Each structure stands twice: as structure tokens, then as C-alpha cells.
Amino acid sequence: MNALLLGLMNERNKPAGADVKVEVLVADEHPVIRLGLKTLLNESDDMSCGGEAADGHQTLESIRQREWGLVVLDLCMPGRSGLELIKLIKVERPRLPILIFSAHREELYAVRAIRTGASGYLTKRADGNLLLSAMRRVASGRLFVSQKVTELLATHPVQDTESLPHTRLTDREYSIFSRIVSGAKLTDIADELSLSIKTVSTHKSHILDKMTLGGQVELVHYAIEHKLLDATRG
Secondary structure, eight states: OOOOHHHTTTSSSSSSSOOSSSEEEEEEEEEEHHHHHHHHTTTSSSEEEEEEESSHHHHHHHHHSOOOEEEOOOOOOOOOOTHHHHHHHHOOOOOOEEEEEEEEHHHHHHHHHHHHHHHHEEEEEEHHHHHHHHHHHHHHTTTOOHHHHHHHHHOOOOOOOOOOOOSSOHHHHHHHHHHHTTTTHHHHHHHHHTTHHHHHHHHHHHHHHHHOSSSSSHHHHHHHHHOOOTTTTO
């Protein structure tokens, strides 16, 4: 583990000068994850779970209703993808810190999430101490990234005309691409993202055009070659 993460894990439970608990919005589609995060937060001295959201619509509604100190956001949210939610949250609350807490490997989404406006990215393999440290860091206005994410950011310049085809996809297209190559049916993708099957099919066509690939089999081969298959999806 790199020195940054070790340092974060050794931070004291209550940062100096913290007089008021940070109110955290926990946005995750899984009730068990929300319960775990709520318990972890409410047992800390300086943070508390002020609300929960199970889908993208609830997340945005909660953002609009009150002020928050931090949003802990999953990337797989029904109704809106996590990447889209980051953009929408930043439109509503430009200064609101967002920590992505995701089952997706860092290689798949971390760079996109940070560049879209998130202040940190942590996978769900992390333990509770590291998660609390990441939340405190992001809530204080700082960036939380692991050594791996730092390297990914350094090797993926913002403007790169020679970039790989999948980096040219929009956030919505990339979200659909990741689901297609993981074996999801177009009807299931449409239901999960609250889109029509026609819209998903149109996105698929645009993905194939942008990546100059001939069909789903080639998409899967591309994902395997570039280590983009998401093992968290069934």
C-alpha cells in the first residue's frame, strides 16, 4: 500500500477543529451497502448519514432539497449512470464534494469520474478505516486518489488525438459499452438506465461507429484485449 493511503488510514477519528458533524448523502442502489455505510458514518465522531438515495432520481432530489457536506456515490445507479449524476450534481451544487464508492475496478472508471467532477474514487474492496479516511479527505476539499489512479491520470492526458477508441465514447456510451461487453441484454440495459430499447440500440450503433468495430463480438474482443471487462457484472 502506498504512503498516501497509509497516511490516510492513520488519521485521527476527529479532525482538528471539527465542531459540526459532516452530513453525508449515501447514494447506492443496494440496501445492504447503504446500511453498512450508514452504520459506519453514525459510529464516527465527525460524520453522520443525513440521508439515503437508491437511484439517480432520488439522489438529485436529495441534492436539491438541502445542503450536504459530502455525497458518497455508487456508479451503478438505476435511472442515471454515476458519471451522468456527477455532472448533474455539479450543475446543482458546484462545490459539493463527491466520493465515488464503486465495485468497478479503478481502470474502468476512475479517470472518467475524477475528470467529470468527483473528488475521489474508492473501490468497495476497501476496509472501513480507509473509507472513512477517504470521506474525511474529500469532505475537507481535498482530492483522494490511490497510487494506481494517480498513474492512470498521468498516462491519460485530457486531450489525446491518438487515444484508444473507447476513450472517445461519451459517458453514457461508455456506460452502455461496459454493460454490453459484460453480457447484458439491450432490454436489461434499457430498464436499468430508464431508456427505451430504441435509444440503447442507437447508442450501440454510435459506439460501433466510433470504435470502428463490426459488432458485439468485436466489442467483447476489444474489451478483453484492453482489460476493460468488468468482472463485477454478471
